Amino acid sequence: MGLDDRKLAVLRAIVEDYVATQEPVGSKMLVERHQLGVSPATVRNDMAVLEEEGYIRQPHTSAGRVPTDRGYRLFVDRLSRVKPLTPAERRAIERFLVGAIDLDDVVHRTVRLLAQLTRQVAVVQYPSLARSSVRHLELVPISTTRLMLVMIADTGRVEQRLVELPGPIPPDDVIDLRQLVNEKLVGTRLADTPPLVQALVDEVSGELRPAMVTLSTVLLETLVERHEERIALAGTANLTRGGLLDFQGSLRPILEALEEEVVLLKLIGEVEPSAMRVRIGDENEIDNLRATSVVSTGYGPGVTILGGLGVVGPTRMDYPSTIATVRAVARYVGDLLAQN
Amino acid sequence: MGLDDRKLAVLRAIVEDYVATQEPVGSKMLVERHQLGVSPATVRNDMAVLEEEGYIRQPHTSAGRVPTDRGYRLFVDRLSRVKPLTPAERRAIERFLVGAIDLDDVVHRTVRLLAQLTRQVAVVQYPSLARSSVRHLELVPISTTRLMLVMIADTGRVEQRLVELPGPIPPDDVIDLRQLVNEKLVGTRLADTPPLVQALVDEVSGELRPAMVTLSTVLLETLVERHEERIALAGTANLTRGGLLDFQGSLRPILEALEEEVVLLKLIGEVEPSAMRVRIGDENEIDNLRATSVVSTGYGPGVTILGGLGVVGPTRMDYPSTIATVRAVARYVGDLLAQN
């Protein structure tokens, strides 16, 4: 049952050809375009075995073979040779990311770059708040009963949120509050703040207390739980590339999935410390994306991981290049963030 | 050459039927489904005239008629009767927008709501900075040579930007700077700030001056010129509705256009004080959107206009409903913002 080397070579050749031509590949073509050193008949026998094992299949009885999700999986795991980026690509990455001003700017440029290089849909998660720490908290009075809370994280992310106070509050108290929260929270990692916020509330008494209670609710609610993550998307037009041949003709479910932040987060945000993650077709947990493959990884300065990024494309994508590109972009972004 | 009333009625019927069925409409169908009080033959004669005048056309020699862009234009201008929102829709709007916490939240909910109600692609511009005024400016030291500038506008928008100083600056100077810019700029409309910023620089001397110069550059550059506008988008999946019959089969150019912020701004942002704006097919300045229609309007509290919103859909859209919905949503959002 073991697949010998030649069978693996055949599978690899099939994947490579199919990705390149987008057409089912037959035995004759295969021996012509690759140095397999055997006759078409032999290749046919190998293909029969590969099909039986579920790595390839025939769209119609009398057509060439096409890789299955399982076939791609084997290819990615064992058969693909790393494809180094072209110098042009390296240059593109540098050129694109140099000159970014802002975190927003970095994220936007990154997502566009990724979409352009891979010619697929790119997704970039903003540095996760849970993994950042507080650099500064600002309270700006909007009216006597409203404050704007602005939090600046060390990654450069800025989050704001309106606070409705239970009653009017004098300006001096606002200053006190600001002082207080900054003292206690600056420098702490956001994941660690909840108990600290609680402690803060307990510490405060007198007139400030009601305001502090409300403020703490908002702090916990907004900055730690809800909305916590943001995501940027680009390159949806690339879905129309294969002329609707990929994705069994309907972009609908894919576009729908890509509009759900929650879905995207699940896709890109769940980063294990390890490395590259490739989900092929059926391996995707999200039903709407069963016709696609997702290549994602984490990024951050050094080994720290601040967020995820990746691309979504047809299962018949050029995995080696895509993986190489995603990895390279993630590294660059990580380095860029390290400079701040 | 004048189109008498019946010819107009015929055109209206054609538009309504075509929008409903998505199929070329013939003379027989027409007299059956509308009380025109004449025979098919007469309608045919009318249609011949309408075609000659460019309001309708035949896809094939032996098929029904389809409205042209010009036909839709006439329909929108003179023939469509306002279609009031259903109670269900009114309720949906209220339910959707009540409970919004923040400006971000309002914008996101609005764009989703609009996409859902019109079943088209919705676009919402954040309240334009140029039309807002400064509520507060905050300077947060990031390192000795870097500041984070945070501006809060009266509309609730918050913009941040990194400032690279020419040299290190002591914390006290930062406080002075903050004091200074707030004193001079708070309350002014953003469109009016450039001369004030210039005046500020002239006023400052001594050690603070170099920092102030840099700061002013950033202020002008970021807050007034670049990046100034933000936009939210939703409902791209709705493009796949007509099963690719609309848009002559290619979503490509449309998706591409929708990814360009500049394009969207041009689409939605150029709001005249007047009211609803409808651009049909060829009337669009953006080539990629020549196959679509855009319905947009401004929104804001009372008569002030803070930004634009609208939808992008096939030329064969239900104009009366779409217009009614866009208008209603704009009003609600305006009212909502008035409460802040």
Add this chain to the structure above:
DNA sequence: CCTGGCACTCGACTCTAGCGAGTGCCAGTC
């Protein structure tokens, strides 16, 4: 000015036939 009638057009659909890429299998060879 409207209407009923009629000949005509032409896209959509169906059916058939032929082509050819690709296969599976088998018998023969190294």
Add this chain to the structure above:
DNA sequence: GACTGGCACTCGCTAGAGTCGAGTGCCAGG
């Protein structure tokens, strides 16, 4: 035992012919 050449077979794709019918334009008559 593994590989190869040969061969019959499958079946999707394309082209061409035929039919159907919705819809038209035109014309003569009310």
